[in-house]
Amino acid sequence: MNKNLCCISFPGTDYQSIVLEKNQPLSENLTIQNSPVLFGCRTGICGTCLVLIKGEIPPANQDEKEVLEILAPGNQQARLACQIDLTNDVEIQTCEADK
Ligand code: FES
Numbered sequence: 001m002n003k004n005l006c007c008i009s010f011p012g013t014d015y016q017s018i019v020l021e022k023n024q025p026l027s028e029n030l031t032i033q034n035s036p037v038l039f040g041c042r043t044g045i046c047g048t049c050l051v052l053i054k055g056e057i058p059p060a061n062q063d064e065k066e067v068l069e070i071l072a073p074g075n076q077q078a079r080l081a082c083q084i085d086l087t088n089d090v091e092i093q094t095c096e097a098d099k
Pocket residue numbers: 038039040041042043044045046047048049050080081082083
């Protein structure tokens with residue numbers, strides 16, 4: 001695949017994979033039609049967009065870490081989808097899928 005593209009997949013769901021250019025904010029590209037991820041504030045506060053991520057992406061910043069520590073303590077895969085810039089292929093699982 002073109003090196004400037006990343007593939008986002010949603011294993012365990014009926015959603016098709018999405019291909020985006022690198023360094024795109026996920027929150028501007030995922031919609032209720034194309035992904036199972038739901039967003040609320042989109043600023044890293046509400047926790048609606050909590051997901052589990054598999055793939056190499058930049059680590060959470062301090063603010064995101066603090067929210068993750070409350071929502072998913074100790075879970076290294078937990079991230080806030082609205083705070084992620086895409087730099088690589090990722091697999092995304094919503095937290096509901098786990099319940
Ligand atoms: S949408 Fe509120 S934390 Fe991501």
